[in-house]
Amino acid sequence: MNTEPTMQLPGQWSTFGVGYDWLFYFIYWLSVVLFVAVVGAALYFVVKYRRRPGVKSEPTGHYLLLEIGWTVSPLILLVMLFHWGFAGYVSLTAPPPDALDIRVRARKWSWDFEYPNGGHSQDELHVPVGRPVRLILSSEDVIHAMYIPGFRVKRDAVPGSYSTLWFEATHVGRTRYFCAEYCGAAEQPVHEADGTDRYTGHFSMNGWVNIHPVDGPAAESVSGENTWRSGWASYLENVLRAPIDPATGHEVTPAQWGELLYARNQCNTCHSVNGSAMTGPTWQHMFGQNVDLADGTHVLVDENYVRESILQPAVKVVRGFNPVMPSYQGSLTDRQLDALIAYIRTLR
Template identity: 35%
Template sequence: MTDEISLLPPAASSVAGHTDALFYSLAGFSTAIAAALALLAVAFCIRYRRGSRASRQGARRHANGLEWAWTIAPMTVFLGLFAWGAYDYARLTRPPADAVPVLAVAKQWVWTLQHADGRREINELHVPLGRPVRLLMTSQDVIHSFFVPAFRIKQDVLPGRYTSLWFTPTRAGTYHLLCAEYCGTDHAAMVGGIVVMPPERFAQWLQEGDRGPSLARLGMRLFRDSGCAGCHNPQSSVHAPDLRQLFGRRVFMQDGSQRVADETYLRDSIVEPRKDIVAGYEPIMPSYAGQLDEEQIGALVQYLRSGAAPEESP
């Protein structure tokens, strides 16, 4: 891990500098207001202490101009800081289209991470320098929290749903990966590292070591072996939705509502098929909850996200 000693960990991602600037601005403004109020309080206590010769004649009960000033000025600054933070947060919710995909499954008490090409890692994630990386995350048991201090990013990882997080590393090295949510007895041992490598070295690393089939290919096998193709194949006699090019489309439900077919919708359709019934179809699909683990569900989602037809190889 990095050995630098500073007020904050080294800034090693594209958002770290923006986050630090916001933090220092908020801390600095709050400190300035607190210091001004403390100095005024001390000055008034000394000047107007009992027995002092300070004149108390003609004291005003109200100073409207001053009251408006000390109300509006700090409020304007804090609203500006809020808008600044909201803008930075909104950017974190929109990953670049070319982000490197990684599936992360949290368990007591390890991080399981799998690259799209099938390379798997435990408590360590290798990523390319200067390339955006998007994590699709879920938990197999309790609430965890994916925290990389050097990147200034943290995201809760929840059982039963997907959360996502993206970052662009800007400095090569190895950085702490922590769980920031108490998750049981060995919570403190749930640590790992993010290894940032030059792109050419990362490409070489991907080719080294053992790896299974890609996530999309594994999902294709599960789609076939779990019986999904029997209903969702366009030539099937069963009346089931066509899943080709489904990801990102707007889906209309029987109750008149609409949903965008993102990763969460695809996962819900696998484990809770009766939660949202597509308009024009009967609720006949069985639930796969308990039959597939989170890594298998993630592979199925990746396969459907790839847009391949049920009978095609991605």
């Protein structure tokens, strides 16, 4: 594996690189062969059968076998390509269960990354090397898309729901990410002190993915372009610090905040966390399970289902319970919803 770009593809920074590039170059060479065959034959015929006085064209005959041949034989190739593409896609959509979750919020025109300890970074993503990372994407305004060419991954961030992508970085260093879904631009540039104009928009929603070694120098000893050199644990602890709860002076992770919200919003009057059924289903061992619904279908309890159930509780009611929960639309912020989801995740 190589982090240097090839003629057509960026360097390989993730575990997807090798398989992806193999398939890409396979299709490329397949295309080259087909192109040369078709265009070569056409050009050869154009020269060989150019119009000459007194030479007539030969009447067109019937080539039934040939017709059937070139209608059916591409199917074999197409099935192969579909299969490889689908297999690759399945691995892209199925993160390992121990993946590190990073919550990503997109807005015009910046990215906010929230780490499991509750710490944040703006426009620079920090991940450890050699560990699966899952990004949980959402948008606060229009559709954006997280695109990391070096990892060969891309996913839209859609307002009103969560989407995910995952990767496992294979090298320490840094590689670029971009916004890939058009999201406009500021009408006017910002006039900088040095007299230049700085434009912001879709095209400026990009930055670096910093891939940290597991062990490395302390975060304080590196800065700027070399930030990625510091050890992951040290960077997480010292730079991506968890926020401090002013009331207690302790660090609060999103899950801990969710636990506070669970009590403060009286979720606990209907939902237990110890497995006992109350007015509503218990939260214990709920996340990541398939549950049966009152209408006879079933649903996977994931981020999107929990969010929907808090905002529109009557839509998908778990079997055996009554649709009595009020909607929390407007009374919980997106951040509070995220915190509750983070808390529920810890109970699985």
